[in-house]
Amino acid sequence: MKGIKGFELENVSRVYGGKTVLRDISCRIEPNASWGILGPSGSGKSTLLRIMAGLEPPDQGKIFLDKRLVSRDGAIEVPASKRQISMVFQDLALWPNLTAEENVRLGLGKDKDAARKAMESLSMCSISHLAKRYPAQLSGGEQQRLALARALAARPAYLLLDEPFSGLDMEIKSNIINKIKVLTAAHKITTILVSHDPFEVSSLCRRIILIDQGEIVESGDFKTLMQNSKFPLLRAFRDCLHSLHMEIKG
Amino acid sequence: MSLSALVLERPGRWRMTGLLSVACIAFLPAVALLHAAMQSVSSDLFTRLQGFFPLLVKSILICLSGAALALALGLLAGIFYTLYEYPARKLFMFLFFLPVMVPPLLWAVSMNSLASFPGFTSFLYSGRTAFILITAMVTFPLVAASTIAACSGLSASQCDAVRMAQGESGLIRLTARFAMPPAAVAACLGAFLMLSSPGPAMGLGIKTAVSEILVSFSALYDMRLAALQCLMLSGSTLFLAILALTAAGRRSMELLATSSRPVQASYHRSMSAAAILFNSACSLLLVLLPLAGLLFPALSRPDMQAISTTLSRTWGYTMFYAAGSATTATILGFMTGFFMGRRPDTRLAGMVCLLLIFSLPAALTALGFVYAGTRTPAWADFIFRGPMAVCLAQGIHLFPVPAVLAARFFSQMPQSWSFAAEIHGISLGKFLIRVLAPLASVFIMTGFLLALLLSAADTGTVLLIHPPGAQNLPLAIFTIMANAPESLVAQLCLLYLVSASALFFLTYKLWMNRRT
Known part of the structure; x- marks a missing residue:
C-alpha cells in the first residue's frame, strides 16, 4: 500500500527490441484534476499511458493506483478492466460492425442497466439521435463523441486520452475539449491527456508532465511551466502565442 | 476465469x-x-531417373517461358489498373481471372480445337507454344493481382511527386520497379502451378515432368519411381521458389496489408487509351480466342x-x-x-x-x-x-x-x-x-x-x-x-x-x- 490516491509510478522502465522507450519514470498523478503528458513524437508518452492503463506491463518499476499495487516488474497485477479507468484511443477503436449504441453497450458488460446507461451516455455526448448508425456513417467529430460516450458510460474514475484529437479541425477539437471538461468536472473524473500539441494540453489540462526520449524533463502547474520552461515544445508554443499576440495588437 | x-x-x-x-x-x-x-534407392532406379531429368528441365523452361510472358503482360495490366481509370476496367480484370478459375485442361481442349484452324492459330495454339500460352493465361491474373496489391503500398502523394518530375512514363517505370518483386514471385507460383498440372500436357499430347510421374504411377504401377520423380520435381520447384523469395526478399510482404493510403486511379487521356488497347489485346490473346476455341465446337446440337x-x-x-x-x-x-x-x-x-x-x-x-x-x-x-x-x-x-x-x-x-x-x-x-x-x-x-x-x-x-x-x-x-x-x-x-x-x-x- 502506498500513501496517495491517484497514480504513483516508481522507476518505471520499458524496452522494445533493445531500445529503451521509458527510463526510470517516477511521478505522481493526483486525482480530481486534469493532467497532460506532453512530448514530441516518439518520446514514449503513449507507451507510458498504456502501461498506466494496464495494457502492457513495465519491464521494471512499480505502479500504484489508489494505494494499490497494479503493475510491477514485467507483470500486470490488476488487469485494465479492474482499474476503474476508460480510454479514448488515437484511432478511437470503434468496432465497425456494431452500431453506436452497441459499441457503448458492449463496453458495459453484463450490467442490467446497460441499455439505459448507454443511451444516457450517448445523450451526454449529444449523439443519442445517432444511436442506430454504424461508425462509418458518422462524421469525424461524431465518431470522437461516440468514443467519448463509450469511455464515460462505464463511469470511470480516470479517463485516459491517447492523442484523440489528431486529424480534427480546430472548431470540432474545441467543442470536444469543452465537452470533456464539462463532463469530467460534473462526474469528478480525473483526466490524463497524452499529446504532442501544447494547444490541446493547454485547453484541457491544469497540470502537465513534460517527457522527452523516455524521461520526464519537467512537471508541474501548466501556467508556471509556460512562463519558465525551456522545453522546446513549450518554448515554441510560447513564442507562437507571443507573436500572434503582437500581430493582433498591431 | x-x-x-x-x-x-x-x-x-x-x-x-x-x-x-x-x-x-x-x-x-x-x-x-x-x-x-x-x-528404394537402387542403381536401376537411377538409370530410369536419368531419362526423367531432361524432361524436367524442358518442363521448367516451358513453364518459365509462360511465366515470363505473364510477368511482362500482367505487370503492365496491374499498373494500368492501379493508376488509370478507363472504360470496362473491372470487366477486363474479371475476364483475366477466368482462366485461373477453371482447370487448365479445359484450355488444352480449346487449344486443340483452335489448332485445327489453318494458318496462324494452328502454330500458336499447338504443342509447346500452346502450353506456354496456357501457363501465361493462368499466371497472368496472379501477376496482375499481386501488382495491384503491391501498388496499394504506394501513396497518392508519392505518385504525384513522380508524375510532376518525370511524367506518366516515369511513373509507370517507378511503379513497375516497386511491384516487380511480388509480381515475379506470383509469376513463379503460376509456373509451379502449371509444372504440377498434368491436364494440359496430356490434353495437348506433349510430355512433361508431371505427366511422366502419372505414367510411372498409373501405367507402370511403379510407386517408388513416381515418388522419386516427384521429389526431383519438388526439389526443382523449391530451389526456384527459394531463388524467387531471395530475389523478392522482404518485399513479398507487400502481398499483405499496408497501412498507407493507396493511390487512386485517375483518367489520363493517352494512358487510358493505351490501357484499353493493351487490355483488349491481352484479353483477345489470353481469354477471348481460347474461349472461342471452346465455343465453336460447342455450337452443334447438344x-x-x-x-x-x-x-x-x-x-x-x-x-x-x-x-x-x-x-x-x-x-x-x-x-x-x-x-x-x-x-x-x-x-x-x-x-x-x-x-x-x-x-x-x-x-x-x-x-x-x-x-x-x-x-x-x-x-x-x-x-x-x-x-x-x-x-x-x-x-x-x-x-x-x-x-x-x-x-x-x-x-x-x-x-x-x-x-x-x-x-x-x-x-x-x-x-x-x-x-x-x-x-x-x-x-x-x-x-x-x-x-x-x-x-x-x-x-x-x-x-x-x-x-x-x-x-x-x-x-x-x-x-x-x-x-x-x-x-x-x-x-x-x-x-x-x-x-x-x-x-x-x-x-x-x-x-x-x-x-x-
Missing part, C-alpha cells in the same frame, strides 16, 4: 509453435514420401443425354471434393493467419512457409497420401484412401490462399480494438464472437470460395487418389477427352466455365462489399 482479449496482441512462443504445427501438417505427406523413396449422364455421375463428388478441400484449406489458412498475427518475424516466417507449400507440386502431397494409405491400419482408410483423402490433400495444397487473406485480416485489425475490449472487461470469447467473427466472415467466405474454385478445377490430385468410380467433372472431361465427340467435351467445358464464372462473380461481389 475468462481469457483476456489482450492475448491477440501479445507476442509469445505459441505463435511460432502454432506456425510450426501447421507447417508439419502440410509437409507430413511429403516427408512420408521422402521416407518411401529413400528406402447431346443432352450424354451431358446429363456425365453430370449426374460427377456433380456429387465435384461438390464434395471442392467443399471438403475448401473447408480444410480455410481452417488451416485461418489458423496460420492467426498465428502470424502482426509481428514482423511471425509474418515473414509464415509468408515464407506459405510460398514454399504453395510451390510444392500437388502430386507430392497426393502421392504422400497414397503411400500413407498403404502403411496405415484399416481404420484410417477413411482418411487416406476414401474421398476424404482428396479433400485433405487438396486442402493442404491450397490453404496458402485463405491464409494470405487471414493474415491480411489479422494484420489490418487495429491493435486498439483489443485494447478497448480489455479496458471494458470484454472477454476474449465475447470479443471474438461479437466483433472479430462478423468482421472476419467476409475474409473467411472469400478464402473458402477461392479455395473451392481452385480445388474444383484440380485434376492432378483427384487423378492420383480418387477412389474407383468417384470422379469429379474435370477428371471426367479428362477421361472422355480422347474418345468422346469434340462437341460433347466442349459443351461440358463450357458448362463448367459458366458455373465457375458465376461463383467467381459471387466471390468478387462479396469481397468488394465488405465493411471494414
Whole structure:
C-alpha cells in the first residue's frame, strides 16, 4: 500500500527490441484534476499511458493506483478492466460492425442497466439521435463523441486520452475539449491527456508532465511551466502565442 | 476465469509453435514420401531417373517461358489498373481471372480445337507454344493481382511527386520497379502451378515432368519411381521458389496489408487509351480466342443425354471434393493467419512457409497420401484412401490462399480494438464472437470460395487418389477427352466455365462489399 490516491509510478522502465522507450519514470498523478503528458513524437508518452492503463506491463518499476499495487516488474497485477479507468484511443477503436449504441453497450458488460446507461451516455455526448448508425456513417467529430460516450458510460474514475484529437479541425477539437471538461468536472473524473500539441494540453489540462526520449524533463502547474520552461515544445508554443499576440495588437 | 482479449496482441512462443504445427501438417505427406523413396534407392532406379531429368528441365523452361510472358503482360495490366481509370476496367480484370478459375485442361481442349484452324492459330495454339500460352493465361491474373496489391503500398502523394518530375512514363517505370518483386514471385507460383498440372500436357499430347510421374504411377504401377520423380520435381520447384523469395526478399510482404493510403486511379487521356488497347489485346490473346476455341465446337446440337449422364455421375463428388478441400484449406489458412498475427518475424516466417507449400507440386502431397494409405491400419482408410483423402490433400495444397487473406485480416485489425475490449472487461470469447467473427466472415467466405474454385478445377490430385468410380467433372472431361465427340467435351467445358464464372462473380461481389 502506498500513501496517495491517484497514480504513483516508481522507476518505471520499458524496452522494445533493445531500445529503451521509458527510463526510470517516477511521478505522481493526483486525482480530481486534469493532467497532460506532453512530448514530441516518439518520446514514449503513449507507451507510458498504456502501461498506466494496464495494457502492457513495465519491464521494471512499480505502479500504484489508489494505494494499490497494479503493475510491477514485467507483470500486470490488476488487469485494465479492474482499474476503474476508460480510454479514448488515437484511432478511437470503434468496432465497425456494431452500431453506436452497441459499441457503448458492449463496453458495459453484463450490467442490467446497460441499455439505459448507454443511451444516457450517448445523450451526454449529444449523439443519442445517432444511436442506430454504424461508425462509418458518422462524421469525424461524431465518431470522437461516440468514443467519448463509450469511455464515460462505464463511469470511470480516470479517463485516459491517447492523442484523440489528431486529424480534427480546430472548431470540432474545441467543442470536444469543452465537452470533456464539462463532463469530467460534473462526474469528478480525473483526466490524463497524452499529446504532442501544447494547444490541446493547454485547453484541457491544469497540470502537465513534460517527457522527452523516455524521461520526464519537467512537471508541474501548466501556467508556471509556460512562463519558465525551456522545453522546446513549450518554448515554441510560447513564442507562437507571443507573436500572434503582437500581430493582433498591431 | 475468462481469457483476456489482450492475448491477440501479445507476442509469445505459441505463435511460432502454432506456425510450426501447421507447417508439419502440410509437409507430413511429403516427408512420408521422402521416407518411401529413400528406402528404394537402387542403381536401376537411377538409370530410369536419368531419362526423367531432361524432361524436367524442358518442363521448367516451358513453364518459365509462360511465366515470363505473364510477368511482362500482367505487370503492365496491374499498373494500368492501379493508376488509370478507363472504360470496362473491372470487366477486363474479371475476364483475366477466368482462366485461373477453371482447370487448365479445359484450355488444352480449346487449344486443340483452335489448332485445327489453318494458318496462324494452328502454330500458336499447338504443342509447346500452346502450353506456354496456357501457363501465361493462368499466371497472368496472379501477376496482375499481386501488382495491384503491391501498388496499394504506394501513396497518392508519392505518385504525384513522380508524375510532376518525370511524367506518366516515369511513373509507370517507378511503379513497375516497386511491384516487380511480388509480381515475379506470383509469376513463379503460376509456373509451379502449371509444372504440377498434368491436364494440359496430356490434353495437348506433349510430355512433361508431371505427366511422366502419372505414367510411372498409373501405367507402370511403379510407386517408388513416381515418388522419386516427384521429389526431383519438388526439389526443382523449391530451389526456384527459394531463388524467387531471395530475389523478392522482404518485399513479398507487400502481398499483405499496408497501412498507407493507396493511390487512386485517375483518367489520363493517352494512358487510358493505351490501357484499353493493351487490355483488349491481352484479353483477345489470353481469354477471348481460347474461349472461342471452346465455343465453336460447342455450337452443334447438344447431346443432352450424354451431358446429363456425365453430370449426374460427377456433380456429387465435384461438390464434395471442392467443399471438403475448401473447408480444410480455410481452417488451416485461418489458423496460420492467426498465428502470424502482426509481428514482423511471425509474418515473414509464415509468408515464407506459405510460398514454399504453395510451390510444392500437388502430386507430392497426393502421392504422400497414397503411400500413407498403404502403411496405415484399416481404420484410417477413411482418411487416406476414401474421398476424404482428396479433400485433405487438396486442402493442404491450397490453404496458402485463405491464409494470405487471414493474415491480411489479422494484420489490418487495429491493435486498439483489443485494447478497448480489455479496458471494458470484454472477454476474449465475447470479443471474438461479437466483433472479430462478423468482421472476419467476409475474409473467411472469400478464402473458402477461392479455395473451392481452385480445388474444383484440380485434376492432378483427384487423378492420383480418387477412389474407383468417384470422379469429379474435370477428371471426367479428362477421361472422355480422347474418345468422346469434340462437341460433347466442349459443351461440358463450357458448362463448367459458366458455373465457375458465376461463383467467381459471387466471390468478387462479396469481397468488394465488405465493411471494414
